[in-house]
Amino acid sequence: MSSPSIQGGAGAPEKARAVRPLLDAAFGFFVWAAHFLTIYIATAVACQLGLGATGAANRAAFLTALELVTVAAVAVVVLHAFRRYRQQRAVPERRFRMSVTIGCDAIATVAMAGQLVAIALVPACA
Amino acid sequence: MTLPPETSATGTTIEPAPDLAAPALHPQSSGPDGLERLRAAWAKPRRFAFVTEVNNTHVGVLYIATGFLFFLGAGVLALLMRIQLAHPGSRFLNAGSYNQVFTMHGTVMMFLFAVPILEAIAVLLLPSMLGARDMPFPRLSALGYWSYAIGGLLVFASLFFGVAPDGGWFMYPPLTGARYSPGINTDVWVLGLGFVEISAVAAAVELIVGILRTRAPGMTLGTMPIFAWYMLVTAAMIMLGMPAVIAADVLLELERAFGMPFYDATKGGDPLLWQHLFWLFGHPEVYIIFLPAAGMVSMLLPTFARTKLVGYVWVVLAAISIGFLSFGLWVHHMFTTGLPLLSLSFFSAASSAIAIPMGIQVFAWLATLWDAKPVRRVPLRFIVGFLVIFTIGGVTGVMVAAVPYDWQVHDSYFVVAHLHYVLIGGMVFPLFAAVYYWTPMVTGRMLSERLGRWAFWLMFIGFNAAFLPMHLTGLRGMPRRIYTYSGDVGWNTLNLVSSVFAFVFAAGVLIVVIDIVRHRRTGAEAGHNPWDAPSLEWLSGLAGHGFRSLMPVTSRYPLWEQKTIKDDELAGRGYLPDAPTTERETLVTTSITAEPEQILRLPGPGWTAFIAAAATAIVFGATTLRLRAVGLVAGAVAAAAYVRWLWSMDRAFPRELADAGRGASLPLYNNGRGSIGRWAMGVTLVSDAAVVASFIFAYLFLWTTRPAVWPPDGSQLPGFRGPAVIAALVVGGALLFEAADRLNQRSRRLITSVCLVACAALAAGALGAGWRWLGGLGIDPTAHSYGATVWTLLGYVALHVAIGATMALWCLARLALGMIDSWRCLTLRVCQLWWRLTAPVTVLALLLVAGFPHVVS
Numbered sequence: 001m002s003s004p005s006i007q008g009g010a011g012a013p014e015k016a017r018a019v020r021p022l023l024d025a026a027f028g029f030f031v032w033a034a035h036f037l038t039i040y041i042a043t044a045v046a047c048q049l050g051l052g053a054t055g056a057a058n059r060a061a062f063l064t065a066l067e068l069v070t071v072a073a074v075a076v077v078v079l080h081a082f083r084r085y086r087q088q089r090a091v092p093e094r095r096f097r098m099s100v101t102i103g104c105d106a107i108a109t110v111a112m113a114g115q116l117v118a119i120a121l122v123p124a125c126a
Numbered sequence: 127m128t129l130p131p132e133t134s135a136t137g138t139t140i141e142p143a144p145d146l147a148a149p150a151l152h153p154q155s156s157g158p159d160g161l162e163r164l165r166a167a168w169a170k171p172r173r174f175a176f177v178t179e180v181n182n183t184h185v186g187v188l189y190i191a192t193g194f195l196f197f198l199g200a201g202v203l204a205l206l207m208r209i210q211l212a213h214p215g216s217r218f219l220n221a222g223s224y225n226q227v228f229t230m231h232g233t234v235m236m237f238l239f240a241v242p243i244l245e246a247i248a249v250l251l252l253p254s255m256l257g258a259r260d261m262p263f264p265r266l267s268a269l270g271y272w273s274y275a276i277g278g279l280l281v282f283a284s285l286f287f288g289v290a291p292d293g294g295w296f297m298y299p300p301l302t303g304a305r306y307s308p309g310i311n312t313d314v315w316v317l318g319l320g321f322v323e324i325s326a327v328a329a330a331v332e333l334i335v336g337i338l339r340t341r342a343p344g345m346t347l348g349t350m351p352i353f354a355w356y357m358l359v360t361a362a363m364i365m366l367g368m369p370a371v372i373a374a375d376v377l378l379e380l381e382r383a384f385g386m387p388f389y390d391a392t393k394g395g396d397p398l399l400w401q402h403l404f405w406l407f408g409h410p411e412v413y414i415i416f417l418p419a420a421g422m423v424s425m426l427l428p429t430f431a432r433t434k435l436v437g438y439v440w441v442v443l444a445a446i447s448i449g450f451l452s453f454g455l456w457v458h459h460m461f462t463t464g465l466p467l468l469s470l471s472f473f474s475a476a477s478s479a480i481a482i483p484m485g486i487q488v489f490a491w492l493a494t495l496w497d498a499k500p501v502r503r504v505p506l507r508f509i510v511g512f513l514v515i516f517t518i519g520g521v522t523g524v525m526v527a528a529v530p531y532d533w534q535v536h537d538s539y540f541v542v543a544h545l546h547y548v549l550i551g552g553m554v555f556p557l558f559a560a561v562y563y564w565t566p567m568v569t570g571r572m573l574s575e576r577l578g579r580w581a582f583w584l585m586f587i588g589f590n591a592a593f594l595p596m597h598l599t600g601l602r603g604m605p606r607r608i609y610t611y612s613g614d615v616g617w618n619t620l621n622l623v624s625s626v627f628a629f630v631f632a633a634g635v636l637i638v639v640i641d642i643v644r645h646r647r648t649g650a651e652a653g654h655n656p657w658d659a660p661s662l663e664w665l666s667g668l669a670g671h672g673f674r675s676l677m678p679v680t681s682r683y684p685l686w687e688q689k690t691i692k693d694d695e696l697a698g699r700g701y702l703p704d705a706p707t708t709e710r711e712t713l714v715t716t717s718i719t720a721e722p723e724q725i726l727r728l729p730g731p732g733w734t735a736f737i738a739a740a741a742t743a744i745v746f747g748a749t750t751l752r753l754r755a756v757g758l759v760a761g762a763v764a765a766a767a768y769v770r771w772l773w774s775m776d777r778a779f780p781r782e783l784a785d786a787g788r789g790a791s792l793p794l795y796n797n798g799r800g801s802i803g804r805w806a807m808g809v810t811l812v813s814d815a816a817v818v819a820s821f822i823f824a825y826l827f828l829w830t831t832r833p834a835v836w837p838p839d840g841s842q843l844p845g846f847r848g849p850a851v852i853a854a855l856v857v858g859g860a861l862l863f864e865a866a867d868r869l870n871q872r873s874r875r876l877i878t879s880v881c882l883v884a885c886a887a888l889a890a891g892a893l894g895a896g897w898r899w900l901g902g903l904g905i906d907p908t909a910h911s912y913g914a915t916v917w918t919l920l921g922y923v924a925l926h927v928a929i930g931a932t933m934a935l936w937c938l939a940r941l942a943l944g945m946i947d948s949w950r951c952l953t954l955r956v957c958q959l960w961w962r963l964t965a966p967v968t969v970l971a972l973l974l975v976a977g978f979p980h981v982v983s
Contacts, residue, residue: 018716018717018718019717021718022338022717022718025446026446026450029446029447029450029451032450032451032454033450033453033454036454036472036476039472040469040472043466043468043469043472044465044466044469044830045830047466047468047469048830048831048833049833052466093346093719095348096346096347096348096439097347097348097718099439099443100439100442100443100446103439103440103443103447104443104446104447107443107447107451107479107482107483108447108450110479110482111451111454111475111476111479111482114475114476114478114479115472115475115476117475118468118471118472118474118475119468121471122467122468122471123467123468124466124468125466125468126466126467126468
């Protein structure tokens with residue numbers, strides 16, 4: 001085992017990047033969190049501002065917007081999983097990270113897609 | 127090996143500043159002399175070790191014992207409730223006492239037992255599991271423990287003086303507001319538990335840094351013990367979840383003490399704000415309790431199944447997923463509060479989504495057992511009990527996640543049954559499995575198999591017979607928290623059965639207590655690894671220094687798969703077989719691949735943590751009891767302790783690379799981004815940012831309750847000039863701090879000092895300008911919730927700016943005394959992180975307060 005350089009001890013900027021891969025594994029869930037907050041807050045605010053009292057067309061448009069946001073969020077996560085698979089599948093020491101990343105993306109995708117059921121079935125501001 | 131003098135950016139050679147206190151380095155020795163030095167460095171102090179020792183093996187045991195005592199105390203309260211409810215119209219307890227008893231039962235179980243004891247187990251075991259000698263911040267462990275123990279004791283003692291909290295463990299306003307709870311009962315809860323919550327966050331910071339930065343060399347994230355994964359997720363959840371309830375506590379106490387109406391609907395407040403903030407923490411809390419227990423189950427199962435855990439990666443994935451998804455479920459406790467149906471449906475869908483990772487775990491555990499020849503010892507019995515009970519709790523959880531069903535059973539005994547199935551099944555049974563499993567490592571003696579089997583069956587039968595009928599009691603309409611009931615509503619037999627079997631459950635717990643007391647004298651000798659377990663903690667035997675030497679780890683099951691690891695460890699063939707600085711040390715490794723990076727010197731025994739915790743607890747107690755003089759004196763003592771502590775940090779270090787064993791030489795100091803001090807500060811700031819986010823949420827939430835007019839209190843619409851000046855001053859201060867760091871790198875001491883002074887001056891200017899601006903707007907913080915939230919948010923930001931100014935002056939003093947130079951600059955860089963949060967948070971808060979009214983009006 002070789003000894004680290006003085007920079008390794010006193011500066012070590014390359015090691016600092018370790019935070020990013022740690023967070024990248026949970027990327028799907030960060031998108032899930034952003035998506036969840038977006039649709040929940042949008043619904044709460046829209047209903048509070050009187051969406052329920054407006055016409056059916058407005059409410060339908062609102063629900064369509066929520067669906068589009070959900071589809072976009074799902075697409076981002078699926079793309080992320082696909083990219084990480086392509087980048088990391090050939091690197092044996094990254095198999096664990098790749099598996100966790102893709103798994104997190106998959107569960108986040110299911111969780112977000114599940115919201116589509118709620119959006120499709122329940123009227124806005126009822 | 128001595129490093130050459132550093133070279134500055136300008137090319138001039140920088141002579142090292144005299145480090146008079148830096149210890150001399152010794153070459154590593156794998157022989158008896160090395161072991162002697164190691165033992166001397168980790169020896170307990172001869173006097174007052176009980177309060178001054180900070181080693182995890184000491185603090186962890188105290189922590190667990192204290193948590194267990196709180197469990198017993200809260201259990202006795204449960205029995206009192208069951209006596210009261212055994213018969214209709216009972217007068218064993220009056221309504222007021224019953225309110226205190228059920229509130230304290232829930233509060234103590236959730237805040238003083240469940241979370242702390244799991245953190246305690248992590249503090250005790252994680253360093254050994256990870257192949258480290260101790261947690262990275264032992265004094266913080268000790269502070270956390272003493273804060274919890276003293277604060278918890280004060281809260282519990284309130285029962286004996288008739289001032290215990292009585293508003294239910296989730297303390298909903300307006301019941302807990304000043305009008306309906308005028309006594310100090312609620313203050314005891316808010317201040318006492320606020321203190322304990324802060325200690326929980328402190329422990330979480332330490333766990334995160336410890337898990338990510340002090341693993342054994344070679345122990346990658348993929349080979350880390352599964353318990354460490356669970357604790358990492360749990361600690362992150364505590365960090366993000368606890369701030370919400372801390373913010374809610376602050377708002378409630380501000381309302382009670384100063385009349386700032388956050389929850390008072392007559393002044394623009396909304397009691398639902400409390401529910402949102404509380405459950406933002408409260409629902410993840412269920413998983414904060416469950417995940418470490420699941421981690422323990424995942425550690426124990428391979429030992430007793432005699433095979434590896436099936437689906438390690440899947441289990442890790444499940445733990446991470448639960449950690450995130452649990453934050454999307456909080457409204458699941460608020461289905462009856464009148465929120466829009468669509469919003470409820472989002473949470474219902476999220477509640478269903480979390481069933482996926484929960485299912486993954488359960489199937490992984492079952493598959494591990496399926497694939498094996500299980501050894502039927504007491505810990506395995508408790509695990510099987512856990513699987514049965516927790517699965518039933520999970521099924522009723524799916525039922526209450528369905529909105530229409532929840533409307534029917536909300537606040538009934540059905541929910542009481544459900545939550546006890548989840549918490550006792552999901553946490554208490556695994557905990558008892560862990561007690562039987564790890565006690566031999568702590569005491570060197572085995573607990574009794576015979577008594578253990580009795581305890582298990584009494585607890586299992588007692589639990590199910592006590593809580594299964596509660597589902598029916600709830601479906602028959604019995605509400606929670608009533609102190610008695612009429613005899614003609616069909617609840618008599620069910621309640622009697624529940625009460626009788628609650629005592630059967632308690633008898634099981636009592637047998638465990640007897641066994642624990644008994645085994646210290648008569649328990650069989652445990653030997654080195656009585657279960658033939660595969661994980662590293664059994665190698666350490668919980669000696670003070672943990673390991674003779676720190677071995678590289680390449681397997682998830684090192685004691686099964688690294689055949690020579692024990693011999694090599696004992697022969698000192700690992701890292702740090704000695705104490706090169708003759709002080710306590712452990713290795714810092716990189717966060718992903720665990721390559722050795724630094725030798726971390728750890729603080730030894732001392733009074734600071736104990737005094738700081740005790741004095742702070744007295745401050746909280748005196749504030750609750752309105753004893754101003756006592757509070758002031760204790761505050762001064764606490765402040766002195768913290769100052770002394772902080773001053774002792776960032777010590778002088780030898781600049782040489784130290785021999786770390788196995789041919790490696792490592793630095794003893796790291797002032798860069800990889801330094802664990804900066805990691806700890808970074809993690810703390812995430813938690814701090816969550817508090818700010820909670821206050822911002824409060825402001826926006828209260829706007830949604832009355833969106834038509836904003837500001838709603840008739841105060842002046844905020845202008846932009848004042849906020850622009852304040853923001854410019856704060857951003858200027860942050861830039862000056864950045865400049866100070868860069869200039870310090872070039873050893874420009876004078877101009878560095880000037881920057882620090884200017885930073886403090888700008889911060890002071892910002893505070894003055896802020897006070898003037900806010901005062902000029904005519905916002906009364908007691909007249910309306912709008913003013914209350916504005917003052918609170920900006921007050922919290924101002925606190926950051928004031929602390930930032932203090933940090934600048936602190937660094938200035940250390941610079942002047944030669945305690946900061948171009949190399950020894952960690953203090954400066956840690957404070958720099960504070961400013962990096964303070965500046966954007968200030969700008970954001972000002973934008974919100976000044977800009978939002980313009981947007982919505």
